[in-house]
Amino acid sequence: MADPDLAKHGFFWPDMPSDHADHTERTQEGAIVKVATAFFEEMERRSEKVNPLKLDGPISRDEWHSAKGRKRPIVDQWFYVDVGVFIAPGGTGKTTLLLFQAICIVLGLDLFGYEVRNAGPVVILTAEDSRETLVARLRYMCHQLGLTDEQVQEVRESVIITDVSGKGIKLTTVEKDVVMPSKVLDRLIVEVGLLCPSLLIVDPMVSFGVGESRxxxxxxxxxxxxxxxxxxxxxxxxxxxxxxKANARDKTTDQYSGRGGSALADGARMVHVLQRLDPAEWTSATGDTLGPDDSGFVLARPKMTWCQPQPDIFIKRRGYGFERIAAVDPTEGAGAITRQNADKVDQFLRDEFVKGNKHTGRTLQALKMMPRQSMRDAVERLMTDGRLVSEAVTTGRGGARTFLRPIDRPN
Known part of the structure; x- marks a missing residue:
């Protein structure tokens, strides 16, 4: 009898002679070797095409007239068919923000007001978050965006997530003390090429290199x-x-904000930097207020080779949704901060007055609710708006002769 496993390969001769079965097995092995050989020959051919060993010839007439001055855009003034880097501190939510961008690219939806010019699949290689985690985030995001069943199906089919954590997949290697692309890269090129994606995301880069010793x-x-x-x-x-670490603490947004050396930013043609803003910084920049479930970010694009310089954009996150908020003039932003502080001081004084506690400017500053100048500005704003008055003490006791009273509270 033939090996039952052969049935899985299309062999159904129940009384196959053993010598014939051995021959068939050898034939199968030969076919596998042949396919594998063709596979690696194709990778070698593509590698030679990308990295030719011969010098190119003179510029032809057709090449002279057809050469384009910039790369093809995936998202106009955002992503181009080139190498980019997205820099952010750990725990900022950069991967979730990238999933949001992937949904927009797959569906052709405007990304924070920027047009998706070449929609297509997005491939994500992750060595940090598991595939299950990223799939769950995508699901939450699609639900919060209110996508149709057809759009959700497109996201499921076109966002390709591969978790390689713990598998030692490296795109570079060290040979004879020289760091260079690895053989795994050739296999990746073939695999990715079959999907014809618009964007490949490698997250995080450090997991796919040879380390930071050089x-x-x-x-x-x-x-x-x-x-x-x-x-x-x-x-x-x-x-x-x-x-x-220092850049994260200082919240820098220049192209050299990433840890390590300068070669990454110098070699990339797109550099995006994300930093989290605290509520005061957010309000100062946008005039908007962050709620208890909100997070505010500034996204800078300090290096964009294929378009004109781009302004910083401000992004508010709530749950798994992201919204762009317009920036305001610095004077307007400072005014918004003062209004927020004034509201905080006003509510505190009202609560204290109900309890029978009366405060002066000096006692407020002693509480250190906010910086000294901010407290002074808030009190001045309340008095200018007619929401606070300086009222004389009527008890006749020693000490302070005036206190700050909310204007609509009785004596």
Whole structure:
């Protein structure tokens, strides 16, 4: 009798002679070797095409007239068919924000007011968050966005998530003390190329390189690896990267905000930097107020090679939804901060007055509810608006002779 496993491969001869079965097994192995050989030959061919060993010839007439001055946009003034890096501190929610951007690219929806010019699949290689976690976030996001069943189906089919955490997948390697793209990269190029994506996200970049012992060499090799993907697959490649500790504390948004060396930012053609804002910073920048369930961010694009310089945008997150909020003039933002502080002081004085406690400007400052100047500005604003008065003490006791009273409270 034949090996029952052969039935899975289409062999149904029940009384197959053993010598014939051995021959069939050898034939199958030969076919597998043949396919594998063809696979690697194709990868080698593509590699040679991307990295030719011969110098190019003179510029032809057709090339002279057809050469384009900038890369094809995926999202206008946002993502182009080139290498990019997205920098943010750990725990900021950068991966969730990227999932939101992936949904917009897949469905062709405007991204914070920017037009998606070439919608298509988005491939995500993650070595940090599990596939299950990212799928759940996508589901929550689609629900919060109110997408139709057809749109949800498109997201499910076109956002390709591959979790390689713990598998040691590296896009670069060290050979003879030189950091260079690895053989895994060739396989990735073939796999990604079959999907014809608009964007490939690699998250986080540090998990796919050789480490940070030779910082700039390692970063430059990652740039070279990404360029090979871009040139072969013709999609945008975005590395997710963390900020340095000092940059995170200082909330810098320049192109060198990422930890490590300068080669990554120098080699990338798109650099996006995300920083979280506290409520006061958010209000100062936007005039808007963050609720208890809200988070505010500034997204800078300090390096955009293929378009004019772009302004910072301010993003409010609530749950799994993201909304762009317009920036305001610094004077208007400062005024909004003063109004917020005034409301806080007003409510505090009202609550204290009910309890029988009376405060002066000095006792308010002693409570350290806010910086001294902010407290002074808030009290001045309340008095200017007619919401607060300085009233004389009528008890005849020593000490302070006036106190601050909310205007609509009786003596």
């Amino acid at each position: 910082i700039n060499d390692a970063e430059q090799a990652m740039i070279d690896a990404a360029r090979r993907i871009v040139n072969t697959v013709q999609c945008a490649v975005l590395y997710v990267h963390h900020t340095g």
